[in-house]
Amino acid sequence: EAGVAQSPRYKIIEKRQSVAFWCNPISGHATLYWYQQILGQGPKLLIQFQNNGVVDDSQLPKDRFSAERLKGVDSTLKIQPAKLEDSAVYLCASSPTLVGYQETQYFGPGTRLLVL
Amino acid sequence: AQSVAQPEDQVNVAEGNPLTVKCTYSVSGNPYLFWYVQYPNRGLQFLLKYITGDNLVKGSYGFEAEFNKSQTSFHLKKPSALVSDSALYFCAVRDEANDYKLSFGAGTTVTVRA
Numbered sequence: 001e002a003g004v005a006q007s008p009r010y011k012i013i014e015k016r017q018s019v020a021f022w023c024n025p026i027s028g029h030a031t032l033y034w035y036q037q038i039l040g041q042g043p044k045l046l047i048q049f050q051n052n053g054v055v056d057d058s059q060l061p062k063d064r065f066s067a068e069r070l071k072g073v074d075s076t077l078k079i080q081p082a083k084l085e086d087s088a089v090y091l092c093a094s095s096p097t098l099v100g101y102q103e104t105q106y107f108g109p110g111t112r113l114l115v116l
Numbered sequence: 117a118q119s120v121a122q123p124e125d126q127v128n129v130a131e132g133n134p135l136t137v138k139c140t141y142s143v144s145g146n147p148y149l150f151w152y153v154q155y156p157n158r159g160l161q162f163l164l165k166y167i168t169g170d171n172l173v174k175g176s177y178g179f180e181a182e183f184n185k186s187q188t189s190f191h192l193k194k195p196s197a198l199v200s201d202s203a204l205y206f207c208a209v210r211d212e213a214n215d216y217k218l219s220f221g222a223g224t225t226v227t228v229r230a
Contacts, residue, residue, distance in 0.1 A: 004159070042120075042206050042220030043160070056215065091159055102148065102167045105218060107159035 002027065004108030006092050012114045018080035021111045024073070025094030031055075033105060034067055034077050035091040043091055049075065082115045089113070120209050122221035130229055135197040137224045139190045139207030143214075149190040150208040150218070151181055160206065166190060177201070197228045 005024040013019050025032050031050050035043035046065065048056040052072040060067070064083070069075040079086055089112050093105040119142045129135050141147050148167055152160040164175025171183040181192045190207060207221040 006159075009157075040222065042208070042222050044220075045217055048217075056217065093160075102165070103216075104150070104162050104165060106162065107152070109157070109159045112157075 004092055004094055004106055006090075006108040006111055008111060009109065010112050010114075012116065013082055014116050015084055016081040018078065019082055019113065020076050020078045021090050021092075021113075023075045023077070023092030023108060025075075025092070026106055029094035029096050029106075030072075031095045031097065031103075032069055032075050033093040033095075034075070035093065035107075037089040037091055037110070039088070046077070079113075082113075084115050087113055087115045120207050120219055120221035122205075122207055122224045124224050125222075126225045126227065128227045128229065129197050131199050132196050135192075135194040135201065135226065135228070137192040137205050137207075137226060139192065139221060140188050141190060141207075141209045142188065143209060143211040145211040145213045147188075147190075148210045148216075149181075149183065150210075151175065151179070151190075151192050152206045152208065152220075154204040154206065154223075156203075163192070163205075197226075199228050199230050202226055202228045 007022050033048050034046045037043040046060045047067045049069040052069050067077045089110040091110045092108045095103045095105045121140045150165045151163040154160050164173050166173045166183045174180045179194050204223045206223050208218050210216045210218050
């Protein structure tokens, strides 16, 4: 089966510009996650969707980050305006159902963002 | 609060030797533990998980991990390492008290020399 798809793979922007990332989860997966992975750290959850509804966005910097999953399939994550500290890899993941303790999350290849 | 510690930033082993990547955790409820591997410029790949049952869990690519409740550890092991095992390894934990959110360690870079 096809895995989680993300685009673009790389993006370089200047601070205060805006940027958007796209994710298409594994077909049939109801739950979608966005993570931020700063160099030298493990991934940190930004937002979690169940179908097209937000389950958890407690760690999303809402003054500059936004995300949507309008039709319950693919999703976009936007940063506006970007700051230098937003330089990171943005990972999208999906899992079949609503998160339970045994659910495995499957990750896409990530989008590497560099803010200059 | 839940947390995961990977005490070694780097592990270096010779090909053919045993490989161990350490992980300890701290949760308030029952832990559900995962190992992922990340190759350069790629996303995280799932290796194995412990949910319940046998403390020794077998996963992909010949890896296994042992859950030790008394030591709150979940070390990843491979009896005979390959050069292709060189990658970044992440331990992760979730528990009910944290709404089953996946919390990752900082990662351990494994280098297997020929």
